Amino acid sequence: MSRSAVIAGVGHTTFGRLPGRSAWHLEAEAAAAALADAGVRPSDIDGLLTDPGPTQGIVDGITPHFARLGAQLGLDPDYSGSEILGGAGSVAIIERAALAVEAGLCEACLCIYGDSPSTNDGAYEYGRGDEAAFGFFGAVGLHGLAARRHMHRYGTRPEQLGEVAVAARAHAARTPHAQKREAISMQDYRASEPLVEPLRKLDCCLVSDGAAAVLVTTEERASDLRHRGIRVLGHAQAHSLSTYASPEHFDTLPAARCGPVALGSAGLTPPDIDVLLLYDCFTIVVLLQLEDYGFCAKGESGPFVEGGRIGPDGSLPVNTSGGLLAEGYGGGMLHVIEAVRQLRGEAGERQVANAETALVSGHGLGMNTHATLVLGS
Amino acid sequence: MPDPMLPQPQPDALTAPFWEACRRRALEVSACDECGHLFLPPGPCCPRCWCERLTPREVCGRGRVFSFVVYRRTYHPAIPAPYVVALVELEEGPRLVSNIVGCTPDEVAVDMQVEVRFDEAGSFTLPRFVPASARRETT
Numbered sequence: 330m331s332r333s334a335v336i337a338g339v340g341h342t343t344f345g346r347l348p349g350r351s352a353w354h355l356e357a358e359a360a361a362a363a364l365a366d367a368g369v370r371p372s373d374i375d376g377l378l379t380d381p382g383p384t385q386g387i388v389d390g391i392t393p394h395f396a397r398l399g400a401q402l403g404l405d406p407d408y409s410g411s412e413i414l415g416g417a418g419s420v421a422i423i424e425r426a427a428l429a430v431e432a433g434l435c436e437a438c439l440c441i442y443g444d445s446p447s448t449n450d451g452a453y454e455y456g457r458g459d460e461a462a463f464g465f466f467g468a469v470g471l472h473g474l475a476a477r478r479h480m481h482r483y484g485t486r487p488e489q490l491g492e493v494a495v496a497a498r499a500h501a502a503r504t505p506h507a508q509k510r511e512a513i514s515m516q517d518y519r520a521s522e523p524l525v526e527p528l529r530k531l532d533c534c535l536v537s538d539g540a541a542a543v544l545v546t547t548e549e550r551a552s553d554l555r556h557r558g559i560r561v562l563g564h565a566q567a568h569s570l571s572t573y574a575s576p577e578h579f580d581t582l583p584a585a586r587c588g589p590v591a592l593g594s595a596g597l598t599p600p601d602i603d604v605l606l607l608y609d610c611f612t613i614v615v616l617l618q619l620e621d622y623g624f625c626a627k628g629e630s631g632p633f634v635e636g637g638r639i640g641p642d643g644s645l646p647v648n649t650s651g652g653l654l655a656e657g658y659g660g661g662m663l664h665v666i667e668a669v670r671q672l673r674g675e676a677g678e679r680q681v682a683n684a685e686t687a688l689v690s691g692h693g694l695g696m697n698t699h700a701t702l703v704l705g706s
Numbered sequence: 707m708p709d710p711m712l713p714q715p716q717p718d719a720l721t722a723p724f725w726e727a728c729r730r731r732a733l734e735v736s737a738c739d740e741c742g743h744l745f746l747p748p749g750p751c752c753p754r755c756w757c758e759r760l761t762p763r764e765v766c767g768r769g770r771v772f773s774f775v776v777y778r779r780t781y782h783p784a785i786p787a788p789y790v791v792a793l794v795e796l797e798e799g800p801r802l803v804s805n806i807v808g809c810t811p812d813e814v815a816v817d818m819q820v821e822v823r824f825d826e827a828g829s830f831t832l833p834r835f836v837p838a839s840a841r842r843e844t845t
Contacts, residue, residue: 458716459715459716459717459721459747460803461713461782462712462713462714462715462827462830462832463791463803463804463805463832463834464777464781464782464785464789464791464805465791465803466777466781466782467781470775470777470791473775474773474774474775474793475773477773477774477775477816478772478773478816481773481816481817522778522779523776523778523779524777524778524779525775525776525777525778525779526775526776526777526778526811527775528775571753573746573793573801573802573803574745574746574753574800574801579772579773579793
Protein backbone atom coordinates (compact mmCIF):
# COMPACT_ATOMS: atom_id res chain seq x y z
CA MET A 330 0.00 0.00 0.00
CA SER A 331 1.25 3.39 -0.92
CA ARG A 332 0.47 6.95 -1.75
CA SER A 333 0.42 6.01 -5.45
CA ALA A 334 -2.50 7.66 -7.22
CA VAL A 335 -5.51 5.59 -8.22
CA ILE A 336 -8.97 6.26 -9.60
CA ALA A 337 -11.50 5.00 -7.06
CA GLY A 338 -14.80 6.29 -8.38
CA VAL A 339 -16.46 7.42 -11.60
CA GLY A 340 -19.85 8.86 -12.46
CA HIS A 341 -21.66 10.86 -15.09
CA THR A 342 -25.01 12.22 -16.15
CA THR A 343 -26.91 11.40 -19.30
CA PHE A 344 -25.28 13.14 -22.29
CA GLY A 345 -27.35 14.85 -24.95
CA ARG A 346 -29.73 17.75 -25.12
CA LEU A 347 -30.82 18.46 -21.55
CA PRO A 348 -32.49 21.89 -21.60
CA GLY A 349 -33.59 23.21 -18.25
CA ARG A 350 -30.63 21.78 -16.34
CA SER A 351 -27.69 24.10 -15.81
CA ALA A 352 -24.11 22.86 -15.95
CA TRP A 353 -24.07 23.29 -12.16
CA HIS A 354 -26.97 20.86 -11.78
CA LEU A 355 -25.26 18.39 -14.07
CA GLU A 356 -21.91 18.70 -12.30
CA ALA A 357 -23.54 18.15 -8.90
CA GLU A 358 -25.26 15.01 -10.23
CA ALA A 359 -22.03 13.64 -11.70
CA ALA A 360 -20.13 14.40 -8.49
CA ALA A 361 -22.69 12.53 -6.40
CA ALA A 362 -22.52 9.58 -8.79
CA ALA A 363 -18.72 9.38 -8.56
CA LEU A 364 -18.82 9.54 -4.76
CA ALA A 365 -21.48 6.82 -4.62
CA ASP A 366 -19.42 4.65 -6.96
CA ALA A 367 -16.36 5.05 -4.74
CA GLY A 368 -18.32 4.72 -1.51
CA VAL A 369 -17.21 8.02 0.04
CA ARG A 370 -19.12 10.96 1.51
CA PRO A 371 -18.88 14.66 0.58
CA SER A 372 -17.07 15.27 3.86
CA ASP A 373 -14.28 12.95 2.68
CA ILE A 374 -13.47 15.21 -0.29
CA ASP A 375 -10.41 17.39 0.33
CA GLY A 376 -9.50 18.22 -3.28
CA LEU A 377 -11.57 19.71 -6.11
CA LEU A 378 -10.32 20.22 -9.67
CA THR A 379 -12.54 21.23 -12.55
CA ASP A 380 -12.48 21.31 -16.35
CA PRO A 381 -15.16 23.82 -17.33
CA GLY A 382 -16.54 22.93 -20.76
CA PRO A 383 -16.43 25.07 -23.88
CA THR A 384 -19.36 27.28 -22.89
CA GLN A 385 -18.18 27.77 -19.35
CA GLY A 386 -14.47 28.17 -19.15
CA ILE A 387 -12.76 29.27 -22.31
CA VAL A 388 -14.67 32.45 -22.96
CA ASP A 389 -15.98 33.68 -19.64
CA GLY A 390 -13.64 32.49 -16.95
CA ILE A 391 -14.37 35.55 -14.83
CA THR A 392 -15.65 33.78 -11.75
CA PRO A 393 -13.29 30.83 -11.44
CA HIS A 394 -15.33 27.75 -12.13
CA PHE A 395 -13.92 25.69 -9.25
CA ALA A 396 -14.75 28.43 -6.74
CA ARG A 397 -18.41 28.61 -7.69
CA LEU A 398 -18.81 24.85 -7.94
CA GLY A 399 -17.00 24.36 -4.64
CA ALA A 400 -19.38 26.78 -2.94
CA GLN A 401 -22.38 24.97 -4.39
CA LEU A 402 -21.06 21.59 -3.21
CA GLY A 403 -20.22 22.99 0.22
CA LEU A 404 -16.55 22.13 -0.07
CA ASP A 405 -13.56 23.74 1.66
CA PRO A 406 -10.86 21.64 0.04
CA ASP A 407 -7.15 21.65 0.83
CA TYR A 408 -6.40 21.73 -2.91
CA SER A 409 -8.47 23.19 -5.75
CA GLY A 410 -8.42 24.87 -9.14
CA SER A 411 -9.64 24.82 -12.75
CA GLU A 412 -7.67 24.00 -15.87
CA ILE A 413 -8.52 25.95 -19.03
CA LEU A 414 -6.86 23.70 -21.58
CA GLY A 415 -9.82 23.04 -23.85
CA GLY A 416 -10.15 19.37 -24.65
CA ALA A 417 -6.96 18.51 -22.78
CA GLY A 418 -8.44 19.81 -19.53
CA SER A 419 -10.04 16.63 -18.23
CA VAL A 420 -6.94 14.49 -18.65
CA ALA A 421 -4.87 17.35 -17.26
CA ILE A 422 -6.92 17.57 -14.04
CA ILE A 423 -6.59 13.82 -13.49
CA GLU A 424 -2.84 14.28 -13.85
CA ARG A 425 -2.88 17.22 -11.45
CA ALA A 426 -4.96 15.27 -8.95
CA ALA A 427 -2.54 12.35 -9.16
CA LEU A 428 0.38 14.68 -8.47
CA ALA A 429 -1.51 16.30 -5.59
CA VAL A 430 -2.44 13.09 -3.81
CA GLU A 431 1.03 11.62 -4.30
CA ALA A 432 2.57 14.79 -2.85
CA GLY A 433 0.22 14.63 0.13
CA LEU A 434 -1.53 17.90 -0.74
CA CYS A 435 -4.90 16.18 -0.51
CA GLU A 436 -6.16 12.62 -0.29
CA ALA A 437 -9.51 12.44 -2.09
CA CYS A 438 -9.57 14.72 -5.10
CA LEU A 439 -12.76 15.10 -7.08
CA CYS A 440 -12.24 15.93 -10.78
CA ILE A 441 -15.24 17.27 -12.68
CA TYR A 442 -16.05 18.16 -16.28
CA GLY A 443 -19.39 19.71 -17.16
CA ASP A 444 -21.13 21.86 -19.73
CA SER A 445 -24.55 22.91 -20.96
CA PRO A 446 -24.23 24.25 -24.53
CA SER A 447 -27.97 23.95 -25.23
CA THR A 448 -28.56 26.87 -22.88
CA ASN A 449 -25.28 28.78 -23.26
CA ASP A 450 -23.33 29.79 -26.41
CA GLY A 451 -19.87 30.37 -24.98
CA ALA A 452 -17.18 29.09 -27.32
CA TYR A 453 -19.83 27.87 -29.78
CA GLU A 454 -20.75 31.47 -30.61
CA TYR A 455 -19.50 32.51 -34.02
CA GLY A 456 -18.17 35.76 -35.31
CA ARG A 457 -15.49 37.08 -32.98
CA GLY A 458 -11.86 37.89 -33.41
CA ASP A 459 -9.87 39.11 -36.39
CA GLU A 460 -10.15 35.79 -38.24
CA ALA A 461 -13.95 35.95 -38.17
CA ALA A 462 -13.74 38.75 -40.74
CA PHE A 463 -12.51 36.08 -43.18
CA GLY A 464 -15.30 33.69 -42.17
CA PHE A 465 -12.88 31.44 -40.27
CA PHE A 466 -15.26 30.05 -37.69
CA GLY A 467 -15.10 27.20 -35.28
CA ALA A 468 -12.75 24.39 -34.43
CA VAL A 469 -13.94 22.59 -37.55
CA GLY A 470 -12.15 25.13 -39.77
CA LEU A 471 -8.86 24.71 -37.97
CA HIS A 472 -9.04 20.92 -37.99
CA GLY A 473 -10.02 21.05 -41.65
CA LEU A 474 -6.65 22.69 -42.34
CA ALA A 475 -4.96 19.72 -40.66
CA ALA A 476 -7.06 17.21 -42.60
CA ARG A 477 -6.23 18.96 -45.88
CA ARG A 478 -2.52 18.84 -45.06
CA HIS A 479 -2.73 15.11 -44.32
CA MET A 480 -4.55 14.46 -47.59
CA HIS A 481 -2.02 16.55 -49.50
CA ARG A 482 1.07 14.99 -47.93
CA TYR A 483 0.01 11.37 -47.63
CA GLY A 484 -2.88 10.87 -50.04
CA THR A 485 -5.32 10.24 -47.21
CA ARG A 486 -8.86 9.76 -48.54
CA PRO A 487 -12.19 10.92 -47.08
CA GLU A 488 -13.26 7.30 -46.61
CA GLN A 489 -10.29 6.79 -44.29
CA LEU A 490 -11.63 9.60 -42.08
CA GLY A 491 -15.00 7.89 -42.51
CA GLU A 492 -13.59 4.70 -40.97
CA VAL A 493 -13.17 6.64 -37.72
CA ALA A 494 -16.75 7.91 -37.82
CA VAL A 495 -18.21 4.49 -38.65
CA ALA A 496 -16.18 2.81 -35.90
CA ALA A 497 -17.32 5.36 -33.31
CA ARG A 498 -20.99 4.63 -34.01
CA ALA A 499 -20.38 0.88 -34.00
CA HIS A 500 -18.81 1.19 -30.54
CA ALA A 501 -21.65 3.44 -29.35
CA ALA A 502 -24.19 0.83 -30.42
CA ARG A 503 -22.75 -1.31 -27.60
CA THR A 504 -22.82 1.54 -25.09
CA PRO A 505 -26.22 1.88 -23.40
CA HIS A 506 -25.71 5.51 -22.34
CA ALA A 507 -24.33 6.77 -25.68
CA GLN A 508 -25.98 9.77 -27.31
CA LYS A 509 -25.87 8.42 -30.90
CA ARG A 510 -26.33 4.64 -30.96
CA GLU A 511 -27.58 4.23 -34.53
CA ALA A 512 -24.97 2.54 -36.70
CA ILE A 513 -23.82 4.33 -39.84
CA SER A 514 -22.35 2.91 -43.04
CA MET A 515 -19.61 4.28 -45.25
CA GLN A 516 -22.39 5.25 -47.65
CA ASP A 517 -23.94 7.36 -44.86
CA TYR A 518 -20.57 8.95 -44.30
CA ARG A 519 -20.14 9.82 -47.97
CA ALA A 520 -23.64 11.33 -48.00
CA SER A 521 -23.00 13.37 -44.86
CA GLU A 522 -23.31 17.14 -45.32
CA PRO A 523 -20.01 18.81 -46.20
CA LEU A 524 -19.50 21.51 -43.55
CA VAL A 525 -15.97 22.79 -43.95
CA GLU A 526 -14.28 20.67 -46.58
CA PRO A 527 -12.61 18.33 -46.33
CA LEU A 528 -14.67 17.71 -43.16
CA ARG A 529 -18.27 16.55 -43.19
CA LYS A 530 -20.83 16.64 -40.41
CA LEU A 531 -20.02 13.03 -39.49
CA ASP A 532 -16.36 14.01 -38.99
CA CYS A 533 -17.39 16.26 -36.13
CA CYS A 534 -18.03 15.43 -32.50
CA LEU A 535 -21.42 15.85 -30.92
CA VAL A 536 -22.51 18.87 -28.94
CA SER A 537 -23.75 17.67 -25.57
CA ASP A 538 -25.05 18.82 -22.26
CA GLY A 539 -23.66 16.65 -19.51
CA ALA A 540 -21.13 16.22 -16.75
CA ALA A 541 -18.67 13.55 -15.70
CA ALA A 542 -16.66 13.12 -12.50
CA VAL A 543 -13.75 11.01 -11.33
CA LEU A 544 -12.40 10.52 -7.81
CA VAL A 545 -8.62 10.31 -7.51
CA THR A 546 -7.14 9.07 -4.25
CA THR A 547 -4.20 7.04 -2.96
CA GLU A 548 -3.87 3.30 -3.32
CA GLU A 549 -3.86 3.08 0.48
CA ARG A 550 -7.10 5.02 0.89
CA ALA A 551 -8.76 3.05 -1.92
CA SER A 552 -8.12 -0.21 -0.11
CA ASP A 553 -11.05 0.66 2.20
CA LEU A 554 -13.39 1.65 -0.63
CA ARG A 555 -15.86 -0.17 -2.87
CA HIS A 556 -13.56 -0.66 -5.85
CA ARG A 557 -9.95 -1.63 -6.12
CA GLY A 558 -8.34 1.51 -7.51
CA ILE A 559 -7.32 1.81 -11.12
CA ARG A 560 -3.68 2.88 -11.04
CA VAL A 561 -2.33 6.03 -12.67
CA LEU A 562 0.82 4.61 -14.24
CA GLY A 563 2.00 7.57 -16.26
CA HIS A 564 1.05 11.04 -17.37
CA ALA A 565 2.49 13.96 -19.33
CA GLN A 566 1.53 17.07 -21.26
CA ALA A 567 2.93 18.86 -24.29
CA HIS A 568 1.66 21.94 -26.06
CA SER A 569 2.05 23.72 -29.37
CA LEU A 570 1.23 27.34 -28.60
CA SER A 571 3.00 29.08 -31.48
CA THR A 572 0.28 27.72 -33.77
CA TYR A 573 0.65 29.16 -37.30
CA ALA A 574 4.30 30.02 -36.72
CA SER A 575 5.17 26.44 -35.78
CA PRO A 576 6.61 24.33 -38.59
CA GLU A 577 4.81 21.24 -37.27
CA HIS A 578 1.53 22.54 -35.86
CA PHE A 579 -0.88 21.07 -38.43
CA ASP A 580 1.14 17.95 -39.20
CA THR A 581 2.33 16.51 -35.87
CA LEU A 582 0.47 16.81 -32.59
CA PRO A 583 2.25 17.43 -29.27
CA ALA A 584 1.25 13.82 -28.52
CA ALA A 585 4.49 12.89 -30.25
CA ARG A 586 6.31 14.51 -27.33
CA CYS A 587 4.15 13.67 -24.30
CA GLY A 588 3.12 10.17 -25.40
CA PRO A 589 6.59 8.61 -24.99
CA VAL A 590 7.01 10.37 -21.62
CA ALA A 591 3.70 9.05 -20.24
CA LEU A 592 4.25 5.56 -21.64
CA GLY A 593 7.89 5.57 -20.54
CA SER A 594 7.06 6.37 -16.93
CA ALA A 595 4.64 3.44 -17.01
CA GLY A 596 7.36 1.23 -18.52
CA LEU A 597 5.15 0.57 -21.54
CA THR A 598 5.24 0.98 -25.32
CA PRO A 599 2.27 1.30 -27.70
CA PRO A 600 1.89 -2.46 -28.33
CA ASP A 601 1.43 -2.95 -24.57
CA ILE A 602 -1.76 -0.85 -24.53
CA ASP A 603 -5.00 -2.85 -24.37
CA VAL A 604 -7.54 -0.01 -24.42
CA LEU A 605 -7.02 3.11 -26.48
CA LEU A 606 -9.14 6.18 -25.77
CA LEU A 607 -8.14 9.01 -28.07
CA TYR A 608 -9.66 12.47 -27.96
CA ASP A 609 -11.82 12.63 -31.07
CA CYS A 610 -13.26 16.11 -31.56
CA PHE A 611 -12.79 15.44 -35.29
CA THR A 612 -11.94 12.22 -37.11
CA ILE A 613 -8.62 13.63 -38.35
CA VAL A 614 -7.39 13.96 -34.77
CA VAL A 615 -7.73 10.20 -34.27
CA LEU A 616 -5.64 9.54 -37.39
CA LEU A 617 -2.96 12.00 -36.29
CA GLN A 618 -2.79 10.46 -32.80
CA LEU A 619 -2.47 6.89 -34.10
CA GLU A 620 0.67 8.14 -35.85
CA ASP A 621 2.01 10.49 -33.22
CA TYR A 622 1.61 7.99 -30.36
CA GLY A 623 3.37 5.40 -32.52
CA PHE A 624 0.55 2.94 -33.20
CA CYS A 625 1.42 3.26 -36.89
CA ALA A 626 4.06 5.09 -38.93
CA LYS A 627 3.74 8.79 -39.80
CA GLY A 628 1.45 9.25 -42.77
CA GLU A 629 0.09 5.69 -42.67
CA SER A 630 -2.93 6.14 -40.43
CA GLY A 631 -5.33 6.22 -43.40
CA PRO A 632 -4.57 2.71 -44.66
CA PHE A 633 -4.06 1.62 -41.02
CA VAL A 634 -7.70 2.22 -40.04
CA GLU A 635 -9.18 0.58 -43.14
CA GLY A 636 -11.18 -2.59 -42.83
CA GLY A 637 -12.59 -1.72 -39.42
CA ARG A 638 -9.31 -2.08 -37.53
CA ILE A 639 -10.34 0.43 -34.84
CA GLY A 640 -13.96 -0.77 -34.68
CA PRO A 641 -15.45 -3.19 -32.14
CA ASP A 642 -14.23 -6.29 -33.97
CA GLY A 643 -10.95 -4.84 -35.13
CA SER A 644 -7.47 -5.64 -33.87
CA LEU A 645 -7.09 -2.21 -32.20
CA PRO A 646 -10.45 -0.97 -30.91
CA VAL A 647 -10.32 2.80 -30.32
CA ASN A 648 -12.83 4.67 -28.15
CA THR A 649 -14.81 1.62 -27.11
CA SER A 650 -17.69 3.70 -25.75
CA GLY A 651 -18.06 5.78 -28.92
CA GLY A 652 -16.07 8.82 -27.88
CA LEU A 653 -16.93 12.42 -28.56
CA LEU A 654 -18.21 11.40 -31.99
CA ALA A 655 -20.97 9.14 -30.65
CA GLU A 656 -20.99 8.64 -26.86
CA GLY A 657 -21.31 12.37 -26.23
CA TYR A 658 -19.10 15.41 -25.83
CA GLY A 659 -17.69 14.73 -22.41
CA GLY A 660 -14.62 16.94 -22.69
CA GLY A 661 -12.37 13.90 -22.38
CA MET A 662 -13.65 12.85 -18.94
CA LEU A 663 -15.92 10.21 -20.47
CA HIS A 664 -12.80 8.77 -22.11
CA VAL A 665 -11.19 8.48 -18.66
CA ILE A 666 -14.33 6.84 -17.27
CA GLU A 667 -14.49 4.33 -20.12
CA ALA A 668 -10.86 3.40 -19.45
CA VAL A 669 -11.72 2.78 -15.80
CA ARG A 670 -14.74 0.65 -16.72
CA GLN A 671 -12.69 -1.41 -19.15
CA LEU A 672 -9.91 -1.95 -16.62
CA ARG A 673 -12.43 -2.94 -13.95
CA GLY A 674 -14.01 -5.38 -16.41
CA GLU A 675 -17.35 -3.54 -16.20
CA ALA A 676 -17.77 -2.65 -19.87
CA GLY A 677 -20.41 -5.26 -20.64
CA GLU A 678 -20.97 -6.02 -24.29
CA ARG A 679 -18.03 -3.85 -25.34
CA GLN A 680 -15.52 -5.28 -22.85
CA VAL A 681 -12.02 -5.70 -24.27
CA ALA A 682 -10.80 -9.15 -23.17
CA ASN A 683 -8.12 -9.14 -20.47
CA ALA A 684 -7.81 -5.35 -20.46
CA GLU A 685 -4.95 -4.41 -18.14
CA THR A 686 -3.61 -1.14 -19.58
CA ALA A 687 -5.21 1.93 -21.11
CA LEU A 688 -3.99 5.12 -22.74
CA VAL A 689 -6.27 8.17 -22.60
CA SER A 690 -5.59 11.43 -24.42
CA GLY A 691 -6.88 14.97 -24.39
CA HIS A 692 -6.37 17.56 -27.15
CA GLY A 693 -7.65 21.07 -27.19
CA LEU A 694 -8.09 24.69 -28.21
CA GLY A 695 -6.61 25.49 -31.63
CA MET A 696 -4.81 22.14 -31.70
CA ASN A 697 -2.61 23.76 -29.03
CA THR A 698 -2.85 21.53 -25.98
CA HIS A 699 -2.30 17.82 -25.35
CA ALA A 700 -2.29 15.58 -22.31
CA THR A 701 -1.74 11.83 -21.92
CA LEU A 702 -2.75 9.47 -19.15
CA VAL A 703 -1.70 5.83 -18.84
CA LEU A 704 -3.83 3.69 -16.51
CA GLY A 705 -3.49 0.12 -15.29
CA SER A 706 -5.70 -2.37 -13.49
CA MET B 707 -22.07 48.64 -49.45
CA PRO B 708 -20.69 45.71 -47.52
CA ASP B 709 -23.16 44.11 -45.15
CA PRO B 710 -22.86 45.96 -41.83
CA MET B 711 -23.32 42.60 -40.13
CA LEU B 712 -19.93 41.41 -41.44
CA PRO B 713 -17.77 40.43 -38.46
CA GLN B 714 -15.14 43.12 -38.07
CA PRO B 715 -11.56 42.71 -36.92
CA GLN B 716 -11.07 43.83 -33.34
CA PRO B 717 -7.75 45.65 -33.31
CA ASP B 718 -5.93 46.13 -30.03
CA ALA B 719 -2.72 47.98 -29.23
CA LEU B 720 -0.66 45.19 -30.80
CA THR B 721 -2.63 44.62 -33.99
CA ALA B 722 -3.91 48.13 -34.83
CA PRO B 723 -0.80 49.02 -36.92
CA PHE B 724 -1.35 45.89 -39.08
CA TRP B 725 -4.91 46.98 -39.89
CA GLU B 726 -3.87 50.60 -40.45
CA ALA B 727 -1.29 49.39 -42.98
CA CYS B 728 -3.97 47.35 -44.75
CA ARG B 729 -6.01 50.54 -45.11
CA ARG B 730 -2.98 51.99 -46.97
CA ARG B 731 -2.97 48.77 -49.06
CA ALA B 732 0.28 47.61 -47.54
CA LEU B 733 0.79 44.17 -45.99
CA GLU B 734 3.08 44.48 -42.99
CA VAL B 735 4.75 41.95 -40.72
CA SER B 736 6.80 42.60 -37.58
CA ALA B 737 10.59 42.60 -37.92
CA CYS B 738 12.88 42.12 -34.92
CA ASP B 739 15.58 44.81 -34.75
CA GLU B 740 17.88 42.41 -32.90
CA CYS B 741 17.73 39.07 -34.77
CA GLY B 742 15.89 40.06 -37.94
CA HIS B 743 13.09 37.51 -37.44
CA LEU B 744 9.91 38.34 -39.35
CA PHE B 745 6.63 37.27 -37.76
CA LEU B 746 2.86 37.43 -37.49
CA PRO B 747 0.67 38.01 -35.59
CA PRO B 748 2.12 41.17 -34.06
CA GLY B 749 3.21 40.73 -30.46
CA PRO B 750 4.92 42.54 -27.60
CA CYS B 751 8.34 41.11 -28.44
CA CYS B 752 10.15 38.91 -30.93
CA PRO B 753 8.95 35.33 -30.31
CA ARG B 754 12.48 34.05 -31.04
CA CYS B 755 14.76 36.30 -28.97
CA TRP B 756 12.25 38.30 -26.86
CA CYS B 757 13.72 41.60 -28.04
CA GLU B 758 11.14 44.38 -27.68
CA ARG B 759 12.56 46.57 -30.44
CA LEU B 760 10.36 45.81 -33.43
CA THR B 761 9.74 47.58 -36.70
CA PRO B 762 6.87 47.04 -39.14
CA ARG B 763 8.15 45.70 -42.47
CA GLU B 764 6.13 45.81 -45.66
CA VAL B 765 6.27 42.49 -47.51
CA CYS B 766 5.83 41.77 -51.21
CA GLY B 767 2.37 40.22 -50.83
CA ARG B 768 3.21 36.97 -52.58
CA GLY B 769 2.96 33.59 -50.93
CA ARG B 770 1.65 30.05 -51.18
CA VAL B 771 -1.36 28.21 -49.82
CA PHE B 772 -0.06 26.21 -46.82
CA SER B 773 -3.48 24.63 -46.30
CA PHE B 774 -7.10 25.57 -46.95
CA VAL B 775 -10.70 24.67 -46.25
CA VAL B 776 -13.91 25.29 -48.18
CA TYR B 777 -16.86 26.43 -46.10
CA ARG B 778 -19.90 24.71 -47.62
CA ARG B 779 -22.31 25.69 -44.85
CA THR B 780 -23.09 29.34 -44.16
CA TYR B 781 -22.32 30.03 -40.51
CA HIS B 782 -22.72 33.80 -40.69
CA PRO B 783 -25.38 35.56 -42.78
CA ALA B 784 -22.89 38.16 -44.02
CA ILE B 785 -20.48 35.51 -45.33
CA PRO B 786 -22.41 33.16 -47.63
CA ALA B 787 -20.91 29.76 -48.52
CA PRO B 788 -19.11 28.54 -50.47
CA TYR B 789 -15.90 30.39 -49.71
CA VAL B 790 -12.28 29.45 -49.13
CA VAL B 791 -10.29 30.12 -45.96
CA ALA B 792 -6.58 29.47 -46.29
CA LEU B 793 -3.49 29.62 -44.18
CA VAL B 794 -1.18 31.58 -46.49
CA GLU B 795 2.58 31.36 -46.06
CA LEU B 796 4.17 34.59 -47.24
CA GLU B 797 7.39 34.49 -49.23
CA GLU B 798 9.06 36.18 -46.27
CA GLY B 799 7.96 33.34 -43.95
CA PRO B 800 5.09 34.46 -41.70
CA ARG B 801 1.67 32.80 -42.12
CA LEU B 802 -1.75 34.35 -41.86
CA VAL B 803 -5.37 33.28 -42.19
CA SER B 804 -7.15 34.84 -45.15
CA ASN B 805 -9.47 34.08 -48.06
CA ILE B 806 -8.58 32.86 -51.53
CA VAL B 807 -10.73 34.78 -54.00
CA GLY B 808 -10.68 35.35 -57.76
CA CYS B 809 -11.11 31.64 -58.52
CA THR B 810 -13.58 28.90 -57.69
CA PRO B 811 -13.05 26.81 -54.53
CA ASP B 812 -12.31 23.78 -56.69
CA GLU B 813 -9.35 25.57 -58.26
CA VAL B 814 -7.56 26.12 -54.95
CA ALA B 815 -4.76 23.71 -54.07
CA VAL B 816 -2.11 23.33 -51.39
CA ASP B 817 1.12 25.04 -52.52
CA MET B 818 -0.74 27.23 -55.03
CA GLN B 819 1.04 30.58 -55.53
CA VAL B 820 -1.07 33.54 -54.47
CA GLU B 821 -0.85 37.34 -54.24
CA VAL B 822 -2.51 39.77 -51.89
CA ARG B 823 -5.52 41.86 -52.90
CA PHE B 824 -7.08 44.43 -50.60
CA ASP B 825 -10.86 44.46 -50.21
CA GLU B 826 -12.93 47.06 -48.43
CA ALA B 827 -15.17 45.45 -45.80
CA GLY B 828 -17.13 47.87 -43.67
CA SER B 829 -14.65 50.21 -42.02
CA PHE B 830 -11.78 47.76 -42.56
CA THR B 831 -9.59 46.76 -45.46
CA LEU B 832 -9.05 43.01 -45.56
CA PRO B 833 -5.94 41.44 -47.10
CA ARG B 834 -7.26 38.63 -49.28
CA PHE B 835 -5.35 36.54 -51.81
CA VAL B 836 -5.88 35.66 -55.45
CA PRO B 837 -4.08 33.09 -57.59
CA ALA B 838 -0.80 34.64 -58.67
CA SER B 839 -1.42 33.84 -62.34
CA ALA B 840 -4.94 35.31 -62.29
CA ARG B 841 -3.54 38.50 -60.84
CA ARG B 842 -1.01 38.79 -63.65
CA GLU B 843 -3.69 38.31 -66.27
CA THR B 844 -5.74 41.22 -64.97
CA THR B 845 -2.89 43.71 -64.62
